[in-house]
Each structure stands twice: as C-alpha cells, then as structure tokens.
Amino acid sequence: MKGGEVMQGVEQMQYVQFGVGEESYGIRIAEVHEIIRMQEITEIPNCQFYVMGVINLRGKIIPVISLRALFSLDEDVYSKATRIVVVHHQEESIGIIVDRVYKVTTFHDIQPPPERVGGINGAYFTGIGLTESELVGILKIDEVLLRD
Amino acid sequence: MFDNSEFRQVFLEELEEQIMTMEEEILSLEKQGSHSEGIQRLFRAAHTIKGSSAAMGYMELKQLTHEWEHLLDMLRNEELEMTRELTNLFFQCLDFIKDLQNSIIHEELLPDPSAVIKELGRFSIANTESVAAAKESAGEALPEEAEQLLREYIHSGQTVYTITVKLTEDCMMKLARISIIDISLRAFGEVLWNEPNMKLVQDDQDIHAIRWLIATQEVEPDALEQAVAGLMDVQSVRVEAAMPSQPEAETAAVLELEQENVYMLPGFAGSVAQEEADKTQQSKASVKQQTIRVNVERLENVLDLLGELVIDQTRLKQAIQTLYQAYGYSETMDDLGEISDHLSRLIGSLQENVLKVRMLPIEQLFSRFPRMVRDLAQTLNKSVDLQMVGGDTELDRTLIEEVGDPLIHLIRNAVDHGIEMPKERVRCGKPEQGTVRISAAHEDNQVVVVVEDDGGGIDTNKLRKSAVAKGVITAEEAALLDEHKALRLIFHPGFSTASQLSDVSGRGVGMDIVRTDIERLGGIIDIDTTVGVGTKFTIRLPLTLAITTGLLVKASDQTFILPMSAVVEIIRVDTSTLKMIKGSPVIKIRNQIVPFVWLHEMFGYSRTEGSSDKIPVVMIGRAEQRLAIAVDQLLGNQEVVIKTLGSYVGKVDGISGATILGNGRIALILEIGGIMKKASGIS
Known part of the structure; x- marks a missing residue:
C-alpha cells in the first residue's frame, strides 16, 4: 500500500484498535472480517511457531496465529477478554489472537513507521496512528502474515 | 474506469479453450501433415481470439492473431505449404499468446509481439511467390x-x-x-x-x-x-x-x-x-453441449455446505440417541429416528452426486503432454511417439490438478532417461522411434494411471551400486535386497540414476518427490522394469480427495484420523512384549517384526492417559511396509469430509488435512507416507 493512500483517507478511514501485551495496535476495518471470542484451538504439530492451530469457524477450518508469539512476547494467556480477529489474506480467512479489542477508531494523523516499534520490526507496520491520548501501531497485514 | 472484470473472466476462459485447441491442432498438423480441416480449425481459433481480444482492447493479441490468421488463410488456400519451420513458428506464436494470456491474468503490461509478427510476415511474403507458382489445378472450378x-x-x-x-x-x-x-x-x-x-x-x-x-x-x-x-x-x-x-x-x-x-x-x-x-x-457442438459452465468456487461452496450437512446429521443422530436414553421410547421419538435415517440416506446420495459433479476427465491433464513430449524429444534429438489411452477416465478435479506435476516428471524421465538415442535403438534392434504410453482406467474404487516406455529399462545392479556409493544403504544391505526392493531404491530421497544430470529432468527433483506427492494424495506408486525392454510406473489414486472413511483414534487428548485404506489390523498389545532392536521398539506379530511408535510421541506431545497393560495398536501398511502405532483410545470409524489446512498453514509433515467432527471439534487426518517417514526418523 502506498503511503499517500493512508494519508489521504485519514479523516474517514476506520481502524479496529486492539491490545497485545502493553501495546495498542490497529488494523484497517476493511481488512477485518469479524471478531470472535476465543475458541477451542486444535493444535497442528510441526508447523511454524506462531501458528497456534486451527479453529472451526462455522464449518470452515481456519488457522489462527499468535501476535504474542510473532512479537516474541510471553506465552499467550487467554482470558475472558481474549479475541480472535479474523482477517482476509490471499483469499483465505486467518484468525489473529489478540489480548483485547478496544474499539473502532479513526486517527487524526498517521506518521510513517520508525525502523523499530517497541522492539518489533518496523516492516510490520504501515504507520503509527495518533489519537488524543496514545500511539497505535497500524499493522500491515500482508507483512505480518507472510512469514518464511 | 470501465469495469470489465466479468467479461475478462469469460474472455480468459474462452482464450484458454482456444489455446488448447490450437496446440492440439498444430501437433496434429505436425504429426499427420497438412490437412484442410486442421488448418480450418486453427484458423477459426485464431479468428475467435482476434475478435474477442479486439473487443477487450488487447491490441497486442489482436495484432498477433491477425497476422497469424493471414498466414493460415494462405495455407488454407494452398498458397503456402506446411513445413517443419512453419510448425515451429506456429508453436512460437502459441507460446507468445500464452505469455500474453499470463500477462492478462496477472494484469501486467502486455509484452510486445512485434518480433513474432515480423516473423509471421516474413513467412507469408517469402513463401507466397514460390508456392503460388507451383500451385496445382486444385481448387479450380469444376467443368x-x-x-x-x-x-x-x-x-x-x-x-x-x-x-x-x-x-x-x-x-x-x-x-x-x-x-x-x-x-x-x-x-x-x-x-x-x-x-x-x-x-x-x-x-x-x-x-x-x-x-x-x-x-x-x-x-x-x-x-x-x-x-x-x-x-x-x-x-x-x-x-x-x-x-x-x-x-x-x-x-x-x-x-x-x-x-x-x-x-x-x-x-x-x-x-x-x-x-x-x-x-x-455447430450442430455437433449443440449435441455435445448438454453442459453448463460452473465457477469452481460455487462448486466448492456446495461441497462445503454438504460437509456441514454431514456433520450436522452426525450430531442429530447423537442427539436422538441421547434423547432416547433419557426419555425412552415414544411415537415422536420413533418418528424422529425415521426422519433422521431418511435424511442420512438423502445426504448420502446427495454426496455421491456432488462428488460426481466434481469429476473431470483426465483428458484435461493429458492434453498438456503431447506438446511437452514433442519439445523435449526435439531438444534431445530423439524420436518419440506419445500414446495416450483412457483420457475419458474421470477423477476428482483437485486430484487432476495435484497429480499433474508427478506425471509430468515421470513422462520427462521416460523421454529423457528411458528412451534411448535413435542410433542406440536401431543397434538394439528396436524401431528408431521410441514409444511412451500413458493410460488411465478405473479399477475398483481407484484410478490407475500407467506411464510406460519402451526404452532401456533400469539396471538394478547399477541402482544398488549407486545407492551404496551415495551412502543410502550399505553394501551388505544392497546384496540382501531382492529385485523389486532394489528397484524401489529410486524412490529414496536424493537418488538419481542418470549418470550425468541433464537439463531436462536432472533438476534436483528426484523420484522421491514424485513418490511423496503421490502418497500425499493417498496414492501408491510402483515400478516395474526389464533391462532393454522398458520401464513401467503404475500409480493408484483414490477417486476423490473430498471424502474418506477414517479410523478415529485419541492420543494426548486430541482426536486423529487414520485413513481406513491404510489400516491393516487393530490389535491390543501388552507393553511388556515390546522388544528393542538397535534401540528402537518393535513388536512381534505372527513372526513378523514391526516397528512400533506412540502416536503422541511422534508429534512431541505428552501422554495423558494412565498406562494400562494392554494398549490399542493400529497397524498401518503401505506396500510391504508396516508400522504399529500405539494410541490412547480407539473411537471407531466414520466417513469424514476432508478439508485442507489451507495454503497459509501449507504442507505439514504427517498431516494431510483435517475434518470437523460431529461435536464441532476439529480432528487432524494423518498422512500415511509422512507418518512412515517420520517413524523411521524417530527409530
């Protein structure tokens, strides 16, 4: 995605804001398919460390990944607030486990991402969104999901 | 911008069809010499593409087909004669059209066809005069x-x-x-x-x-x-x-x-x-076309929905059972049971029909081979006749897609390593032209695809030596192998029989990849060879990848499914009877020593159930290989709808897919080839 596009749509573009660990992150609402409560996860042996397994989403089997694992945070602790954000990625649905989902929000300004964002590779982000009170790392879904 | 995506789809479908026709026709022109129907069909295909590409605004494609059409028109009027050079030019054109097609699909900038167009133009001018002069009385009006x-x-x-x-x-x-x-x-x-x-x-x-x-x-x-x-x-x-x-x-x-x-x-x-x-x-076509085109995605959706229906039906049955136990017999309960049974039967036949809809003739895949074999034979200076039998054999469309690569590999191997050079063949008293034969047929509940050549065959002694040299087996082991087992060495990872790697098949992809691919599809590959006479590969595939009967087992609190086709027998084993050979556990069943593994250990899980003396063991088999897998609990067998884990998760060793059980939980389906490989890695 070009930076210009982000800037242009600042006023109207909406983001789902959620938390992982201490930090706050956002995903463009257009990329989010749905948000569901934590489900029973069936583990898949011998696959990438951040793929927690698969879930049954109304008869569809979809993989779920852990942002905590990807961001090298402590192991997941699932609580009542834990949610799975289901996104579309290359014609597949993929679930992203997050600690909590806050709200749908807009940013009055979006800054280009620095090289590292709180110890995490800056390439994962399209920018840093600014609200009145906080900084939100806007995730570049393609980059987050495309690992090899 | 004008949104033409819908038209584009139709256009691309048609283009694909015309390209297939063209390839077929050029090959047949090359094989049988020039004949007017062939050129006519080629002309019509070029004409169709010209028209539709002009309508879609793909001017590059239009120009190219226009020029080609012109040349074909000359051929049709016998102003030009079909030559080998012209055939090659036609293939060049077709390849360029394919390039254009690719660019259109990926919405890239279309490559410039002027070089090919120039070539076409050169041909039409250079040849007109000479041929026109030699033109016979043909085509003149009748008295x-x-x-x-x-x-x-x-x-x-x-x-x-x-x-x-x-x-x-x-x-x-x-x-x-x-x-x-x-x-x-x-x-x-x-x-x-x-x-x-x-x-x-x-x-x-x-x-x-x-x-x-x-x-x-x-x-x-x-x-x-x-x-x-x-x-x-x-x-x-x-x-x-x-x-x-x-x-x-x-x-x-x-x-x-x-x-x-x-x-x-x-x-x-x-x-x-x-x-x-x-x-x-046209009238022929109208008779044939009792068919409609359906988007693959829609078809997949139907199958997905059906899968859910199957699952719900299983749940319904369980619920009725529970109800019956709780409330006992009543007329309503009886009705409910009857309805549920009827529903089962309906779903069963619905399932059968939907699976039939997904079946395609293997012809689709076969049509890719003639061109490939021709090009390959030409590069290698060999003469090869490709025979294909049973193109109308139907199998699941996903299987057709998946089995393509391994088949291509086998055919390339046959042409490259199997068929000898023409001189060598003549020296051996064989016809100069080698034959590669591909056949497909239904056998029981399987599809059998055979790839055979009348080439030099495989020398098992060379295989043995090579295997020892590469450290695959020891010299003693090699001596003990019987002919068939020695032959199967070529399926061993990192094994290639060609003494020198050629550009054609020695691309680091060995027969082991072919075997792995086939086994991943739940198939079996076998080989048969006679030195000097030829080699024959036989592939057996299930009819469908969508539904299978599986044995449900439990290990480490997770449910796994073993494909029933691989289950040889189920036994209870006293753990005290386990023996160790070279540090790995084995069990002895009817004088046969079989390697033994715990399913949970294989996936690095811990065991959850308390150990009793007698543990359930599932013996699985593939060809002569056997493996005893110990599980915590046997849950019975049932039909399961196979779903992939998706391309995001990708291929996982020992897992071929997953299914959703009656209780809504997911169970992983084990892949026998991978499991066997893993087991030999553990022990």
Missing part, C-alpha cells in the same frame, strides 16, 4: 458435366467430397499409384468424376495432382483422408465437402448470367463449403 452430377447427388441427399491428391515428384509409376488410390476411394462411395481421366493418362505423363469427386453416405472426411494419405508416393491429400458453385433453385437465366462471374471467383465454392462445415461443427 459443367461434373457440376451437373454434383448437383444431382447432393440433391439426392448424399455427401460429395472433392479429393485432391498430390503425388511426390519422384513417383515412378504414376498410373499404377493413381489406380490404387482410385480403387481405395471407390471403397467409400461412388466416384462421380475425376481429373485427369485415367483412361487418357500416359504412364510417363507429368501429373502431380489428381482430383476426384466422390459421393458417399456417412463417411467422415478424415476417414477418406487417412485412407489415401497412407498410400505410397502420396505427398498430400485434401478432402473438402463439395458444393455446387451455383444453387440449383436459381433460374436458368440467372444461371447463364452469373455463370461467368461465379467461375471467376475462386474460393466462392470453398466459402460455401466452409459455411457448411461450420454448420455441421
């Missing part, structure tokens, strides 16, 4: 007496063909040859007229082209063509449906008036014939 006969016979409902035969320059006994052709033609129908008249021909007379007018009933032009083309000294045959150049119904006055004009318009008779041919083609 009035022949016209008359033609009208009469067509009126009586017969089909009349004009057959133009050219003899080779150096033909010695022309009259005799012509008589033989005449006799073989008379077998098909009545010869109305021929030119020159045979009674008047002198043996030493210089004639190259002879024309017949033959009236037949229900004879395909191809049959006529083949009958003549096979005769000695025949250079080319052209069979065309003959039509009177003047419609019969016209009045004599008009006839007189226009006669001159008509005769002066060469190609008029041809164009009527062509229209007629188009019509027959």
Whole structure:
C-alpha cells in the first residue's frame, strides 16, 4: 500500500484498535472480517511457531496465529477478554489472537513507521496512528502474515 | 474506469479453450501433415481470439492473431505449404499468446509481439511467390458435366467430397499409384468424376495432382483422408465437402448470367463449403453441449455446505440417541429416528452426486503432454511417439490438478532417461522411434494411471551400486535386497540414476518427490522394469480427495484420523512384549517384526492417559511396509469430509488435512507416507 493512500483517507478511514501485551495496535476495518471470542484451538504439530492451530469457524477450518508469539512476547494467556480477529489474506480467512479489542477508531494523523516499534520490526507496520491520548501501531497485514 | 472484470473472466476462459485447441491442432498438423480441416480449425481459433481480444482492447493479441490468421488463410488456400519451420513458428506464436494470456491474468503490461509478427510476415511474403507458382489445378472450378452430377447427388441427399491428391515428384509409376488410390476411394462411395481421366493418362505423363469427386453416405472426411494419405508416393491429400458453385433453385437465366462471374471467383465454392462445415461443427457442438459452465468456487461452496450437512446429521443422530436414553421410547421419538435415517440416506446420495459433479476427465491433464513430449524429444534429438489411452477416465478435479506435476516428471524421465538415442535403438534392434504410453482406467474404487516406455529399462545392479556409493544403504544391505526392493531404491530421497544430470529432468527433483506427492494424495506408486525392454510406473489414486472413511483414534487428548485404506489390523498389545532392536521398539506379530511408535510421541506431545497393560495398536501398511502405532483410545470409524489446512498453514509433515467432527471439534487426518517417514526418523 502506498503511503499517500493512508494519508489521504485519514479523516474517514476506520481502524479496529486492539491490545497485545502493553501495546495498542490497529488494523484497517476493511481488512477485518469479524471478531470472535476465543475458541477451542486444535493444535497442528510441526508447523511454524506462531501458528497456534486451527479453529472451526462455522464449518470452515481456519488457522489462527499468535501476535504474542510473532512479537516474541510471553506465552499467550487467554482470558475472558481474549479475541480472535479474523482477517482476509490471499483469499483465505486467518484468525489473529489478540489480548483485547478496544474499539473502532479513526486517527487524526498517521506518521510513517520508525525502523523499530517497541522492539518489533518496523516492516510490520504501515504507520503509527495518533489519537488524543496514545500511539497505535497500524499493522500491515500482508507483512505480518507472510512469514518464511 | 470501465469495469470489465466479468467479461475478462469469460474472455480468459474462452482464450484458454482456444489455446488448447490450437496446440492440439498444430501437433496434429505436425504429426499427420497438412490437412484442410486442421488448418480450418486453427484458423477459426485464431479468428475467435482476434475478435474477442479486439473487443477487450488487447491490441497486442489482436495484432498477433491477425497476422497469424493471414498466414493460415494462405495455407488454407494452398498458397503456402506446411513445413517443419512453419510448425515451429506456429508453436512460437502459441507460446507468445500464452505469455500474453499470463500477462492478462496477472494484469501486467502486455509484452510486445512485434518480433513474432515480423516473423509471421516474413513467412507469408517469402513463401507466397514460390508456392503460388507451383500451385496445382486444385481448387479450380469444376467443368459443367461434373457440376451437373454434383448437383444431382447432393440433391439426392448424399455427401460429395472433392479429393485432391498430390503425388511426390519422384513417383515412378504414376498410373499404377493413381489406380490404387482410385480403387481405395471407390471403397467409400461412388466416384462421380475425376481429373485427369485415367483412361487418357500416359504412364510417363507429368501429373502431380489428381482430383476426384466422390459421393458417399456417412463417411467422415478424415476417414477418406487417412485412407489415401497412407498410400505410397502420396505427398498430400485434401478432402473438402463439395458444393455446387451455383444453387440449383436459381433460374436458368440467372444461371447463364452469373455463370461467368461465379467461375471467376475462386474460393466462392470453398466459402460455401466452409459455411457448411461450420454448420455441421455447430450442430455437433449443440449435441455435445448438454453442459453448463460452473465457477469452481460455487462448486466448492456446495461441497462445503454438504460437509456441514454431514456433520450436522452426525450430531442429530447423537442427539436422538441421547434423547432416547433419557426419555425412552415414544411415537415422536420413533418418528424422529425415521426422519433422521431418511435424511442420512438423502445426504448420502446427495454426496455421491456432488462428488460426481466434481469429476473431470483426465483428458484435461493429458492434453498438456503431447506438446511437452514433442519439445523435449526435439531438444534431445530423439524420436518419440506419445500414446495416450483412457483420457475419458474421470477423477476428482483437485486430484487432476495435484497429480499433474508427478506425471509430468515421470513422462520427462521416460523421454529423457528411458528412451534411448535413435542410433542406440536401431543397434538394439528396436524401431528408431521410441514409444511412451500413458493410460488411465478405473479399477475398483481407484484410478490407475500407467506411464510406460519402451526404452532401456533400469539396471538394478547399477541402482544398488549407486545407492551404496551415495551412502543410502550399505553394501551388505544392497546384496540382501531382492529385485523389486532394489528397484524401489529410486524412490529414496536424493537418488538419481542418470549418470550425468541433464537439463531436462536432472533438476534436483528426484523420484522421491514424485513418490511423496503421490502418497500425499493417498496414492501408491510402483515400478516395474526389464533391462532393454522398458520401464513401467503404475500409480493408484483414490477417486476423490473430498471424502474418506477414517479410523478415529485419541492420543494426548486430541482426536486423529487414520485413513481406513491404510489400516491393516487393530490389535491390543501388552507393553511388556515390546522388544528393542538397535534401540528402537518393535513388536512381534505372527513372526513378523514391526516397528512400533506412540502416536503422541511422534508429534512431541505428552501422554495423558494412565498406562494400562494392554494398549490399542493400529497397524498401518503401505506396500510391504508396516508400522504399529500405539494410541490412547480407539473411537471407531466414520466417513469424514476432508478439508485442507489451507495454503497459509501449507504442507505439514504427517498431516494431510483435517475434518470437523460431529461435536464441532476439529480432528487432524494423518498422512500415511509422512507418518512412515517420520517413524523411521524417530527409530
């Protein structure tokens, strides 16, 4: 995605804001398919460390990944607030486990991402969104999901 | 911007179809020599693409097909002759069209076709004059007496063909040859007229082209063509449906008036014939097309929904059981049970039908091979005849997609390593041309695909030596292997028999990849060879990848499914009877030593159930290989809908997919080949 596009749509573009660990992150609402409560996860042996397994989403089997694992945070602790954000990625649905989902929000300004964002590779982000009170790392879904 | 995505899809589908037709036609032109129907079909395909690409605004494609069409038109009018050089140019054109197709699919900038167009143009100019000069009397209008006969016979409902035969320059006994052709033609129908008249021909007379007018009933032009083309000294045959150049119904006055004009318009008779041919083609097509195109995605959706239905039905059954236990017999309960049973049957037949819809003839895949074999043989300077049998054998569309790569690999191997060089073949007393044969057939509940060649075969002793040299096995082990086991060494990872890696198949992808691919599909591959005679690979595949019967087992609190087709037997084993050989556990069953693994250990899970003395063990088998897998609990067998883990998760060792159980939980389906590999890695 070009930076210009982000800037242009600042006023109207909406983001789902959620938390992982201490930090706050956002995903463009257009990329989010749905948000569901934590489900029973069936583990898949011998696959990438951040793929927690698969879930049954109304008869569809979809993989779920852990942002905590990807961001090298402590192991997941699932609580009542834990949610799975289901996104579309290359014609597949993929679930992203997050600690909590806050709200749908807009940013009055979006800054280009620095090289590292709180110890995490800056390439994962399209920018840093600014609200009145906080900084939100806007995730570049393609980059987050495309690992090899 | 104008959104043409919907049209684009239709356009691309049509383009794909036309490309397939073109490839087929060029190959057949190369194989059987020039024949008018082939060129006509090629022309029509180029014309169709030209039209649709112009409509879609793909000017590059339009220009290229326009130029090609021009060349084909010249061929059609015999202003140009089919040569090997021209065939290669045609393939070059086709490849460029494929490049264009790719760019269109990926919405990239279209490559510039001017180089190919120039080449086409060069051809049409350079060849026109020479060939035009040599052009025979073919295609000229018929004399009035022949016209008359033609009208009469067509009126009586017969089909009349004009057959133009050219003899080779150096033909010695022309009259005799012509008589033989005449006799073989008379077998098909009545010869109305021929030119020159045979009674008047002198043996030493210089004639190259002879024309017949033959009236037949229900004879395909191809049959006529083949009958003549096979005769000695025949250079080319052209069979065309003959039509009177003047419609019969016209009045004599008009006839007189226009006669001159008509005769002066060469190609008029041809164009009527062509229209007629188009019509027959169309009527044939309308008979064939009792079909509709369906987007694959929609089909997949139907199957997905059906899968959910199957799951819900299982749940319903369980719920009824629970209800029955809780409340006992009642009339309503009985009704409910009956409805549920009926529903099961309906779902069963629905499932069967949906799976049938997903079946495609393997022809789809086969059509890719002739071109590949041709190109490959040409690169290697070999002569190879590709025979394909059983193209109408149907199997699941996903299987067709998946089995393509391994098959291509086998065929390339057969051409590259199997078939010897022509000289070598002659030296061995074999025909110079090698044969690669691919066949497909249904056998029981499986599809059997065989790839065989009449090449040099595989020397098992060389395999043994090579395996020892590569450290795959020790010399002692090699000596102990029987012929068949030694042969199976080529499926071993990192094994290649070609002494030198060639550009063709030595690309680091060995037979082990082929085997792994086939096994991942739940299939089996076997090999049979005789030195000096040939090699035969037999692949057995399940009919469908969508549904299978599985054995549900529990290990480490997770449910796993073993494909029932691989389960040899289920036993209970006393852990104290386990023996150790070279540090890995084995069990002895009826004097057979079988390697033993715990399912949970294989995936690095911990065991959850308390150990009892007798543990359930599932023995799985593939070819002669056996493996005993210990599980925590057996849960029974049932039909399961196989779902992939998706491309995001990708291929996982030992797992072929997953299914959703009656309780909504997910169970992983184990892949036997991978499990066996893993087990040998553990022990």
